[in-house]
Amino acid sequence: MNTGIRILLSLSIMASMAVAAPIGITAPQAAVAATTQTKAMPATSTVYVNGQEMQSDLYTISICKKVNATDHYCDINDDLYVKLRDFAKTLQGTDKEFAVGYDSAKKKMNLLSGKAYKPVGGELKKTNSESLQNAKPSDAGLLLDGQAATATAYTIKGSTYYKLRDLCTIFKLPVSTRTYDNSIRIHTYGELSTTLVAGNTLERSSVDYNYSNWFSPSKRFLYISGGQLQVLEASETRSQLIIHSFSSDYKELGQKKVPMELPLFGGFHQSQDGNYYVIYGQNNREDSDRKVVYRVVKYDNSWKKIAQVDITDVYVSEPFHASNVTMDSYNDKLIIHSGRLRYLTDDGLRHQSNISFLIDTKTMTVLEQPMNHVSHSFATYVRFDGNRIVYVDHGDAWPRSIVLQVESNGGIEQTVDLITFPGKLGDNYTGANLGGLEVASLNDLIVGADSGTKGTKNVFLSVVPKNAQQSSDVKTIWLTNYTTKSSVRIKNQTHLVKLSDNKFVVMWEELTEAGEPTVVYAVIDGSGSIIQKPKKLPGVPSPGNMMPLVQNGNLTWYYSQTTDLVEWYTLRIQ
Numbered sequence: 001m002n003t004g005i006r007i008l009l010s011l012s013i014m015a016s017m018a019v020a021a022p023i024g025i026t027a028p029q030a031a032v033a034a035t036t037q038t039k040a041m042p043a044t045s046t047v048y049v050n051g052q053e054m055q056s057d058l059y060t061i062s063i064c065k066k067v068n069a070t071d072h073y074c075d076i077n078d079d080l081y082v083k084l085r086d087f088a089k090t091l092q093g094t095d096k097e098f099a100v101g102y103d104s105a106k107k108k109m110n111l112l113s114g115k116a117y118k119p120v121g122g123e124l125k126k127t128n129s130e131s132l133q134n135a136k137p138s139d140a141g142l143l144l145d146g147q148a149a150t151a152t153a154y155t156i157k158g159s160t161y162y163k164l165r166d167l168c169t170i171f172k173l174p175v176s177t178r179t180y181d182n183s184i185r186i187h188t189y190g191e192l193s194t195t196l197v198a199g200n201t202l203e204r205s206s207v208d209y210n211y212s213n214w215f216s217p218s219k220r221f222l223y224i225s226g227g228q229l230q231v232l233e234a235s236e237t238r239s240q241l242i243i244h245s246f247s248s249d250y251k252e253l254g255q256k257k258v259p260m261e262l263p264l265f266g267g268f269h270q271s272q273d274g275n276y277y278v279i280y281g282q283n284n285r286e287d288s289d290r291k292v293v294y295r296v297v298k299y300d301n302s303w304k305k306i307a308q309v310d311i312t313d314v315y316v317s318e319p320f321h322a323s324n325v326t327m328d329s330y331n332d333k334l335i336i337h338s339g340r341l342r343y344l345t346d347d348g349l350r351h352q353s354n355i356s357f358l359i360d361t362k363t364m365t366v367l368e369q370p371m372n373h374v375s376h377s378f379a380t381y382v383r384f385d386g387n388r389i390v391y392v393d394h395g396d397a398w399p400r401s402i403v404l405q406v407e408s409n410g411g412i413e414q415t416v417d418l419i420t421f422p423g424k425l426g427d428n429y430t431g432a433n434l435g436g437l438e439v440a441s442l443n444d445l446i447v448g449a450d451s452g453t454k455g456t457k458n459v460f461l462s463v464v465p466k467n468a469q470q471s472s473d474v475k476t477i478w479l480t481n482y483t484t485k486s487s488v489r490i491k492n493q494t495h496l497v498k499l500s501d502n503k504f505v506v507m508w509e510e511l512t513e514a515g516e517p518t519v520v521y522a523v524i525d526g527s528g529s530i531i532q533k534p535k536k537l538p539g540v541p542s543p544g545n546m547m548p549l550v551q552n553g554n555l556t557w558y559y560s561q562t563t564d565l566v567e568w569y570t571l572r573i574q
Contacts, residue, residue, distance in 0.1 A: 200560055404468075
């Protein structure tokens with residue numbers, strides 16, 4: 001793609017200065033008649049392959065008109081050019097590795113997909129040159145497994161450079177250009193599909209997983225309705241829900257805007273009954289028993305409002321405070337589990353704890369407020385298991401643990417500490433994060449991250465038999481084993497995704513020493529046995545504070561930080 005930038009530069013000007021030049025500068029009349037030259041300008045973009053920076057000289061090709069002995073006016077094209085063997089060496093050891101041969105009969109380089117690359121020496125020797133170079137179009141064609149392949153090429157400093165995008169097209173590699181940090185991202189993972197969509201209308205950044213000592217409600221949800229992919233974004237500043245519809249190839253088909261009914265958005269749930277449920281809230285700092293603090297609204301699948309239930313007098317001054325919100329439904333019942341800030345007490349404080357509501361979705365009435373107290377509760381997850389309701393909380397005092405509670409027959413029948421924390425009761429820092437809860441055939445599964453005895457966070461999986469009564473009944477499996485000396489750091493982004501009653505995916509994000517994100521995933525069965533060991537996908541971003549969508553046994557999510565591009569990811573699970 002041509003940027004349309006035209007700029008006056010000297011022969012030795014730095015490329016970074018060229019990129020910073022104003023757009024739309026036109027050459028004076030004298031330059032129009034000047035000699036046209038093709039120049040190679042050192043690229044200012046950084047290329048990452050699987051999260052690792054490509055250590056190669058990269059150039060953009062510019063058509064320049066010489067004004068005098070030192071100055072040129074250049075039309076700058078932003079396509080990057082790279083040496084073939086630098087590209088091959090970068091892909092060595094990946095799912096897209098290829099060998100470089102030569103077809104003497106056709107007099108062309110022959111790229112052999114899936115074959116081991118044999119270095120010849122001199123690859124990936126970055127010179128950091130800052131000067132313009134002469135560039136000459138090259139007819140050095142390519143073959144892919146003996147068949148003609150198309151790639152534009154130029155001769156620069158005696159070497160042949162190929163257009164990077166053309167090489168990526170040959171090997172079916174997705175290329176993501178992130179203008180906000182001037183980087184180009186390439187992934188080579190066989191199980192991962194990436195679709196890049198320009199002209200993004202999504203408003204919320206996907207870098208939104210904010211969980212230090214406590215979690216927060218998700219403002220983004222991904223689901224399917226009417227065969228179309230839907231993204232719900234909650235905008236509290238504009239007091240509306242924005243629902244984006246996408247085609248199967250991620251082209252946006254339209255939007256729907258639904259007014260919020262109270263100032264705060266808590267969460268969204270797509271129920272088995274075909275309807276949507278949204279919980280809203282508003283602050284109640286006056287501690288009024290009459291003020292509506294929660295409103296649960298029932299919509300049909302066209303977002304037409306059907307009914308609502310208002311909730312008052314529940315000892316709440318701030319709903320959704322210092323925790324997330326999860327919901328589940330079963331047999332015309334909706335369970336909601338979250339955190340709240342309570343009324344002012346005699347000690348002059350407002351204490352935080354969990355709060356839950358069980359709602360009859362046919363009559364839209366509150367059936368009960370379960371007695372499953374945890375305080376403080378910094379993350380809350382809930383799932384139906386038939387008539388069982390399973391709650392998991394991240395507590396820092398009462399109790400100071402990650403605790404599972406099971407409600408049956410209208411009362412709490414099981415309370416089991418999964419991981420206990422050292423320190424004083426009520427100290428907000430526990431060194432842990434709670435990431436997800438799902439129900440298997442015989443066990444309840446919980447994931448998160450905890451510092452434990454290692455002094456640095458590791459990802460855990462707790463397997464809790466459904467008849468468990470005490471901590472000794474719980475099997476805790478550590479999916480990572482990092483120490484304080486490790487250069488890798490676990491970020492607080494764990495997800496547990498259910499594919500079936502006996503197949504689950506655990507996802508989390510790690511940061512390399514260089515700060516590059518790495519999504520890691522493992523596949524487990526309902527007993528916690530590892531079906532697929534943890535596999536790292538360096539350079540792939542996390543779903544953020546949004547559950548990945550399950551489609552045909554695969555996981556879909558997206559990454560977006562600006563309004564010009566969305567990166568859609570689909571992870572195929574074996």
